[in-house]
Amino acid sequence: MHSKLTQLPVELICHVLNYLTAHELVRARQICRTIKTAIDHSELLQYTIDLGFFRMTEIPSDRRRVPVATRRKELREFESSWRNLRYRRRCDFPLLTSGPVYEFVGGIYALARENGLHFSVLPHNPHSESKPTRTWHHPVDMTTMVDFTFCPSQDLLVIVMASNDHHHCHDLHLRSLRTNSPHPHAVQPILKSIDEGSTTEFFHGAGPVKIQVLGKYTAILCREVFANDNDMGDYLQLWNWMTDKVAKFTIRFPETMNDFVFLSEDSLLLVADDGSIEIYSFLDGQASITPRHTARLSMPNLMKDWQPADAFIGGRPTLPIGMTAEYPRPWAENELSLPMFHPTLDDQLLAFHVTLFRTTNENDMHSFVFFMFRTELLRLQTLYEQHFGSQQDPEGPFLPYSIWGKHRTQWFPDSYVDWQNSVYGYRTVELVTESKMFPTEPRRLLVRDFNPSLLFFKPPLKVVAEEMGGEEEYRSEERGISISAVGSPGSGLSIHSGVTRPFAEPLGKGLPHREVISKESFNAAEVMMDEGRILLFSRREGKDLLRVEILIM
Template sequence: MGSRALSFINLPVELVCDVLQLLSIRDLLQCNLVCKRLQKIINESSALQFTIELSRCRMVPNLTSELSFSARLRLLRDRENAWKTLNPTSRHQMKLAHSGTIYEFSGGVYGVGKESNHRTAYITFYDLPSSASGEQLSTTHHFPDVNVVDFTMDPTQDLLVLVALNSDSSHMYNLHLRKLSTNEPHPSAPAPILPCHERRLGLDTPDNAVQIQIFGDAIGILVKESLLSLRAHFEIFKWRNVFPNSCQVKSLVGIDDFSFLSDDHFLLAQPNGMLDVYSFAGSISDENNPVYRASYELPALSPAYSFWYISLSSNPIPGYSGHAGEGEQKAYHCSPTNRIHACCLYVYQPSLPDGDTVYPFVFFFHPQALLNYQHHLKMSSTRPDLDQYLRRKGINKVHIHDEDDDDVPSSSNLNDTGLPSPDTEPSSPHSGHHSSGSFVLFDGTSSELLDFFTPQATNPGSSSMLFDVSPTSSEHMLSPGCQTPALPVPWEAWGPPNTRWFRGSLSQDWQRSVYGLRSVDCVVDRAALDSFKRGDARLNQHSETDQNDSEADTEHDSGSESDEDGFVDVNEIPFTEGDIERQLGCTVTLPKFVRVRDFNPYSVSKALDELPPDASPLPNQTRSSPKLRSPVDRERAGFVAEMVRDRGGHKRVVTEATTMNVRNVFMEDVSSSLPYVETISKDDFNVNEAMMDDCRILLVKRDKGRNSKGIIILDM
């Protein structure tokens, strides 16, 4: 009796699905094109569709989720649709027991400290998912014997890190490692207290600015010394390791900020406008850690201007694995390796007597743009105008890193789905070509799975950024790793194809306003601004926020009128007082729309498909400003154009390269090309700022002292 071979196609559907689930996402999408039977199986399998949708949204699954695949798929699609339309599934008001100037928002937990006698006496932690049910669960931890100056937390590890000042120690600070749930020493930490920043007699003061971040089993802390901002100390601890468990970078010229590009690379922003990439691996306390890899230039400033401050931020941090609060279903979370970074630049004119002339900008970039530093450095070393470039920089001798291919960071070889990164053959940065593969739309049709532009360098023109990479530069950066200065990567080689620029605002807190591949901020309702200019006393009465807020907004009951154009020169605004209202010359809290920008290539592709047939993607255009009388007025309008919008419910797709008029702050106007989708909410809210995570938006109302008065939560 003859036997017939059983083909894969004829296996039971359950077995076929089990096999397909083992494939990479790219192979799975290709299988959809093989035959109708495989296409039907893939389209009707909740597990396979959930895998595909996660890849499109640049998410990763929560392996401990108990939800069925059909429930996970429905949750993902509903939430992504809510983000796309900015139509939240629910909204509720969260009342705070107290306000404070230090706060943290991570993993569905919002913590805010309460100051007493110039120290943080206690911190209250609110479980945000519980507030949707009306319970609003919270926990308060007191610190009677610890002088807390800052804190951070990771709910996924039940970890709370307190930064405390030392008064009788050889180190300036102690990092206290505690359980977030109980305030007890964390059992996974061999040492519950980590000393940081060795004290130097006569040079250290207790009013240093401190920034801290947790990323998995490591903690990064930056101490920016107040003494003329000329010194800085950056240190990384592996908090689960026994001593010695840290490496550090000390700088005599200062460090403005830091951000982790991956789980083994970090980025330092220098005051002279240079972004430095470092790596660390193996034993954290090895004398070769961290290793200096490359420097990236920012656009060249005009001679009269200087960088005042540079801020870096991105969320979620590497190592984040999601957190399910009370009553929250966590089926997936944003990929820590596929996220957008924000860089805020504050530029000023030091020659002016008041010193308050600040021009804010913000640009967004994907970390892969900086992790491909070997390619950038090799391309820069072969540029035709290299000799002229070196002479203009004052460089007599320079060393170009030429590392082996097997030393490329692992994050540059694989993306978060485990797929090889696109080819890195040189191409024009403005060609508009993406790396692509097939994927399946909801209806089973085939399209392109767009990815970010492959970071590449062409033969750029000359850059006039004044950066000294003579041996004195390496003396300023006293890191124990590579000390040989490398030729910096010019802005023209990496910036225009891999970034998107906007004029900034002194009120935006980008550290909490970027999450995954999205950013959120607030823009003023122009009708509200016009009402204020007309002296309308009922300005705030129509806002939904005020109707639900039982606290009276009494701090804005008096003030002077703005100028007749409704704008105030940003030069007159001290940074410490920065908010949108002050920059616009208003004395009340204006209603604002919520604006979300999505840099996910798939979101851009879908938005383009949904455009009407006669529509086209738009450049970064804004409403024309009122007729202005003088160059000063035109300067004012230029820096508030991004803060004001005519209406809500607006959406646009921006795919073309745009050139921003920088008002002569930089040597040339800045071009950028990173595609995005912008959505503005239909409703307005009487709030000061917005924050976000993967499934909610927090709208914060603050008083004159910048303390939180209340928070509106929009659940997506």
């Protein structure tokens, strides 16, 4: 008996199917020939499948008035540029300032300088001008500034300043990114970090800090905090900066805690100096935010005489639900200055940098980086409960790496890449060279893509491969691209599924990926990326001037 759906006119069938997701459309193609033909001949439905296949989302804008066929063509060309590492435009210009403290969020590059903070909205569109579309400056007392971050979509600038008394460590100033005035949605324009509310307590922050913003939350990790001159520890503090009551919580770590990142709107991940991972989930109450310790994960076992030196996280916090991109309209001169696509928020990569040294020879030191998906980390909370119950003891047992990491991570030798800005969505980028003697020579770009869809073209996804230029042509090209680990210059190390020195257990290969190395070399010292650009930074010799070269994909 024929389905009533297949008896409808093709236009109505496509209208009904338009409510399905990309994955559901792919499965619907298997129902019958009528449904398959309707999907394959609908530009809108094919566009939905393409977005799902490449795990991209279209940033809401007036471009929706552009024909679907044009947007779909732009998506395929965009993905082809990344797949073949062939940029569509190259532009470069000097930045007026340079400094050790910087941020790159939502297309805005910010630098701290002696006279304050300098901001530049960098070009994004292949057809836009080859210079920043907007620049501005906020005066800040740099003698007391410690760090800063910002969230363009909320017009929020958070500046961490050293406190002028010793009853708390830092002052967090919540300001407008555009005007530098107190943020209109902040209940308190200044938050006090590591403040016990007692004038008899003494606090002094001697170590570095990390500040991060995710929606209504802002959090700071303060390392090496002295309390009353005789007690030192690391502290994590989090606020709901929009609430009508200053909701916050503080965690003190007696051992060194190096880094943290928001995993989701209600989960935090922290990394200790030994590389161990801890996950906290919190409940947002009206008067307080209550943390709940949900998982502890250990690093792989090491060979005799080897110890961890430090560990850090790379990758930006995931965006809150409903916030589809980091780009607000006020920063765009026009719609063309905004990116068209953004990686979907259902999953993103995180990078974990780990350095190990030999206790009998501290010059024998090696660094590694491993990648993992956020969703896998969130699922580990359930896995941890299955092994140890729902205990919330911060000093509870660690889940061994052989259980949680072997099939979920991918390891590589590392050369101290700034992974904070070299991981975006499903891709990573770094500069590589074969030279052991001249690390300052021009280097090539290495891009890794961990999107699982790009590795396999199986029916019914074959239609996407055909749209990308033909299945056989794509497969042939794929065979010509290395998918083995590329080590750091002169490391002499390779990562494989067996035991890798100095690890005492197999690391595994849990994340298939594609790699492509540019034929062209670039004279750059640092590289960053976002959804559609690769930024290459270099300094002019003998001049305190930073030059940025932008490859627009």
